[in-house]
Amino acid sequence: MRLLLALVLALPAFSQHLNFVACPVVRDTKTVPCFLADYKGETYFLGIQQDITADFYPPQLLHEALIEGDIAPGPRVCGGIPLKPLHVSVMPEIDRACNTILPAEPGIDAPPAKRPAGPSTRLAPVSTAQLPPQKPQPPFVARDFIIHYDFDSDFLFARDTRRLTDIAEYARVSGAKVIEITGYRAATLLTDGRTLTEKADVSRLRAERVAGVLKGLGTPASDVHWIPEVTPANGSTDFENRRVIVHVVPEPNAAHQ
């Protein structure tokens, strides 16, 4: 029993969640660069350079990054312990200390990349973000669509624009008259016990930006509001609270096109 307990303690905590702020570190390789971060004497693998159709957007040198992820089982990648799922936010202010590019070294390789460091190739598979949108199919029911954000940001990246197009199409095809937009702001409980809180007006900025886009896509919101209070942090799912929820209620008797 004592031996078993010792073995358990020696194993990495695979399900451990980490929230920390650190400078990203770029590791060059023979192919695409890897993005890493050091925290409490350990190096973590965040992801590789891809393009804007990818799920992972790399952090930026000259900025700290807020890293929120679970330690994933398996071998090191590019010299770091992988985090997955992972959400990386680029912190807005400049930090000139964040400026490390490590040279490529034998034995440290990036995982296979959809796109090489140069131009794209015919061999690159088409990502779902590049596929034409599919027309929504009935049954049309009330749905909540959620858009997540980087810390303190209301910027809509390319990955979000596809989501907004889907929302607009669902609202249009289902004849929705009720399209309610709610913006939220959040806090993040860091693993070291500190709490980061988003700026006061970001919930409004998020809601208004989404409303502007949906209006431009021909599906104006019936109601736009925002919650100024901060969603409390729990240290594990905090990034999910940096969000806008679009509540779409289809018109029951609409002639669906």
Place this chain on the structure above:
Amino acid sequence: MLARVEAESPPAQSRWIEPGKAAVLPAEAEYDDALGRLGILNASGPIDTKGHPFFEPVGANGRACVTCHQPAYAMTISAAAARERWSLTHGKDPLFAAIDGSNCPDLPQEKESSHSLLLDRGLIRIAIPWPPPVHRPEFSIQVVSDPTGCNTSPRYGLDSAHPTVSVFRRPRMAANLKYVTNPRPQFALKLGGLADVDPETGQPVSMNFMADAREPSLRSQARNAAIEHGERTSPLPEADLARIVAFESQIYVAQIQDRNAGKLDEPGGPPALGPRAMADHRPGVLGDNDYDPVFQLFDAWKQPGNSESRASIARGSDIFMFRQFWLRDATHINSIGLGNPLKRTCATCHNAQMTGQDLSAGWVDLGTTNYPTWTEPPMYSESRELPVFKITCNQDAPPHPYLGRVIYTSDPGRALISGRCIDVGSIVVQQFRGLAARAPYFSNGGAKSLRELVDFYDRRFDMKLTDREKQDLINFLGVL
């Protein structure tokens, strides 16, 4: 062989077209330039300039559109052409109109030094009201160096009755515009939202012409240019606007003859060269790939038997497409989700097939106007040409992502329109065509030659280009 080809070419045209002069601009024309000959194609056929609103004076100062958009200079002007006009007309050409063809209207107009930015760098004064009428600015702006005197002028400056920021920019090419105005996609990645909509049509616009994307359409650009540059006191008639836009939309420009590589548009050669290729190709094609690249394939010139000039041009195309380097600290490239740095190539930003613009609404802070990477002297007090502004971003606004909250710049670029700190120094990417006919380069004329242009990129991104690679790139750019 070359002599025979030249004999079959249309004769070189007389160069400068004066407003109001009766002439016929042929369907195809060629003009000698620094590296060979520039080709012009009017897809709708010969253009009779007499009575045509593009070629007739539009307002009080005698200027026409053609004054700053001359076919011989790739539908813009060069600094050398401006200097030649000064000599020929003793400064009386409408090009040198006080309003923006001089460093400031309140300078003594008879003096050559009062027009130095136009004569030396091909720059026109752009007077932008401050603050912007639509967006509350996220920053304050202070003039810290004013060699032209215009930004501190009691009548024209930032503290005048009509506060104005004067920046100095190269006129853009009024050609190949189906590529430049192509609205794709509806989302503007650099805005984090939808592209602007043309208030006249309700349709999204490219936001990809003008250095700061301030005009939504060719119509609005022509209408406002007649007032701002032509000093017209009433709006241009609708029929004139329509004719101007129709003319601009059918004219194609590209280099057609290289003095070393010969005829550029011959059958079997690289398919993207020459004005006919510009007319025939479709806009909106992403060329950042290895199978249908930005300026298509130069394989024909890689074959044995081609001259060293052609081989060098083909190598230059490969450097442009495939030579990797660390692309970093470029706002609206590194900051839109691609990461900083980005190990890529020239074609990442210059990705629009046939022009080398950015297919997305394309303003980028390349660093040409912002200290410390700018094209100006390291000490701004030593700058005798462009103004220098100090931008201080509000604490509640997102800062410039790579320069922070205090920025020194010779042209805030898009930020003068958007009011956003993140846009300081961002300039819309230009098309690469007709380069040999229209030096100097960059929006501020900061590169006097293609060599200086390539050197800037080499320094800015630490590309470590060899001398041969630089020359290959120059040769490649020269045939576009």
